[in-house]
Amino acid sequence: MDAEIRFPLRLASDGPHALSFIVDRAGRDLLCHVHGGDAHVGSVALSEWRDGRVHTRCLSAEGHREEAIARHAAHTLCAAARCNVACVAGIHFDAISPAEIEAISAAAYSLARQAAGRLRDARLFTELKSSGGTYDRIVSRRAELGDEFEQLFRMPMAAALEMHREAIERQREQRFGGKVGIFAPLYLSNACTNDCVYCGFRRSSSYERSRLSIGEAVREADALHSRGIRAIDLVTGEIPADPFVDYVCEATEAILSETGITRVHLNLGSLSGDQYRRLRQAGAVGYHLYQETYDPEAYLRTHRSGGKREMASRLEAPRRAAEAGFTYVGLGVLLGLADLKDDVTGLAAHATILQEEVPGLQVGFSLPRVQTMDADPAYSPVRPVSDEDFVRSMLFLRLAHPSAHLTLTTREAPAIRDLSLTLGVSKLSAGVSTAPGGYVSTAGNEETGARAQFDVADERSVDEIAALVSEAGLTPVFD
Numbered sequence: 001m002d003a004e005i006r007f008p009l010r011l012a013s014d015g016p017h018a019l020s021f022i023v024d025r026a027g028r029d030l031l032c033h034v035h036g037g038d039a040h041v042g043s044v045a046l047s048e049w050r051d052g053r054v055h056t057r058c059l060s061a062e063g064h065r066e067e068a069i070a071r072h073a074a075h076t077l078c079a080a081a082r083c084n085v086a087c088v089a090g091i092h093f094d095a096i097s098p099a100e101i102e103a104i105s106a107a108a109y110s111l112a113r114q115a116a117g118r119l120r121d122a123r124l125f126t127e128l129k130s131s132g133g134t135y136d137r138i139v140s141r142r143a144e145l146g147d148e149f150e151q152l153f154r155m156p157m158a159a160a161l162e163m164h165r166e167a168i169e170r171q172r173e174q175r176f177g178g179k180v181g182i183f184a185p186l187y188l189s190n191a192c193t194n195d196c197v198y199c200g201f202r203r204s205s206s207y208e209r210s211r212l213s214i215g216e217a218v219r220e221a222d223a224l225h226s227r228g229i230r231a232i233d234l235v236t237g238e239i240p241a242d243p244f245v246d247y248v249c250e251a252t253e254a255i256l257s258e259t260g261i262t263r264v265h266l267n268l269g270s271l272s273g274d275q276y277r278r279l280r281q282a283g284a285v286g287y288h289l290y291q292e293t294y295d296p297e298a299y300l301r302t303h304r305s306g307g308k309r310e311m312a313s314r315l316e317a318p319r320r321a322a323e324a325g326f327t328y329v330g331l332g333v334l335l336g337l338a339d340l341k342d343d344v345t346g347l348a349a350h351a352t353i354l355q356e357e358v359p360g361l362q363v364g365f366s367l368p369r370v371q372t373m374d375a376d377p378a379y380s381p382v383r384p385v386s387d388e389d390f391v392r393s394m395l396f397l398r399l400a401h402p403s404a405h406l407t408l409t410t411r412e413a414p415a416i417r418d419l420s421l422t423l424g425v426s427k428l429s430a431g432v433s434t435a436p437g438g439y440v441s442t443a444g445n446e447e448t449g450a451r452a453q454f455d456v457a458d459e460r461s462v463d464e465i466a467a468l469v470s471e472a473g474l475t476p477v478f479d
């Protein structure tokens with residue numbers, strides 16, 4: 001990924017009707033030229049970035065028809081770079097057919113999109129690294145944690161566990177009273193506006209999207225309640241639109257008032273402060289928002305489109321949720337996307353910064369690893385994480401943040417989940433389905449056929465997980 005742009009940025013199409021597409025700086029603004037064949041000035045478009053929107057005007061020389069190309073290029077570059085853009089288009093080839101004109105236009109649009117992608121990435125990098133932002137603070141804080149992390153990773157795993165066993169047990173007793181919370185996710189919808197390469201819900205994946213009605217959501221919650229669950233995480237893809245937030249508010253209120261579920265956390269992605277406030281008022285108490293990776297290049301490589309591509313905004317989202325009144329905020333990284341040390345120490349640093357910004361906030365961690373069903377076709381992790389390194393990472397977080405909840409989901413196989421109890425894990429999911437409607441269907445009703453987000457590796461029931469916790473000398477709690 002090349003986030004730095006050397007101006008002028010020169011792109012070209014090929015073939016008998018090749019176009020040149022050049023973008024150059026004009027101070028803080030941009031000038032763009034689109035030419036092919038007998039170059040000239042045919043149409044000129046000016047797009048202004050004003051009030052958070054693109055405003056475009058266009059002029060054409062008499063008898064020239066490049067307006068659509070000039071308008072599209074100026075508009076697209078302006079939206080990507082968020083500055084004013086002037087575009088001149090002048091294309092002339094003798095004796096060309098309507099089909100060839102169409103192909104030339106398509107090539108011009110394609111070049112504009114390529115240039116816009118480069119400009120957008122450059123802007124995102126600049127915003128991210130702008131002085132004093134959360135990213136800078138995370139990078140500087142995580143550097144302080146590097147030695148501790150490396151020391152843990154130099155030790156054989158068994159020795160590291162033995163060395164810290166007593167401290168973990170003591171802290172768990174002091175901070176959590178020896179309790180392990182058991183919960184389940186409830187998927188309301190598998191629609192999403194983002195395109196994360198590792199996820200089964202990603203926008204570019206073609207399957208029929210489903211969304212539970214309020215009645216269906218209540219029935220799902222009832223099915224979980226009948227299995228002993230009292231605490232749920234409501235999960236959806238990221239849809240930052242007010243009507244969708246209203247729907248989740250309604251589902252939350254209905255579940256809390258009509259079922260035996262007593263605690264609702266949410267996992268809906270990055271939203272506005274006002275949307276978080278409405279969700280909090282609906283009765284949800286916790287919010288989970290995973291950064292996925294703290295490596296900007298890996299972040300842009302894996303989050304291909306949608307609002308989630310704005311890494312700087314996502315870094316600020318946990319604070320927005322906390323300031324909106326959520327008393328618990330769960331953070332996480334998806335292991336396998338980037339360098340393990342940078343991501344795990346970045347996560348610990350982010351939590352510290354968040355707690356400094358919002359005193360009294362309870363934080364939690366989750367460390368999902370990329371799973372096969374996270375994408376279709378399957379996504380292969382760039383930096384696969386072994387079981388041993390996964391366990392060491394959990395141990396590192398436990399020691400770095402003794403008061404934070406540590407959650408282990410059913411993405412992990414039973415052997416790792418069993419071992420996790422010695423690592424100070426304080427929350428375990430159980431009896432999980434990751435598809436909307438999955439609990440009612442597994443209770444014996446007709447299969448929903450809805451797309452799941454990932455394959456569940458630990459299929460043990462709620463009762464079996466509760467027994468496992470008790471056998472470890474801990475107390476399973478459900479609310």
Ligand code: SF4
Pocket residue numbers: 192193194195196199200201202203236237238269308
């Ligand atoms: S990871 Fe979340 S935001 Fe990304 S595609 Fe999946 S559901 Fe959407």
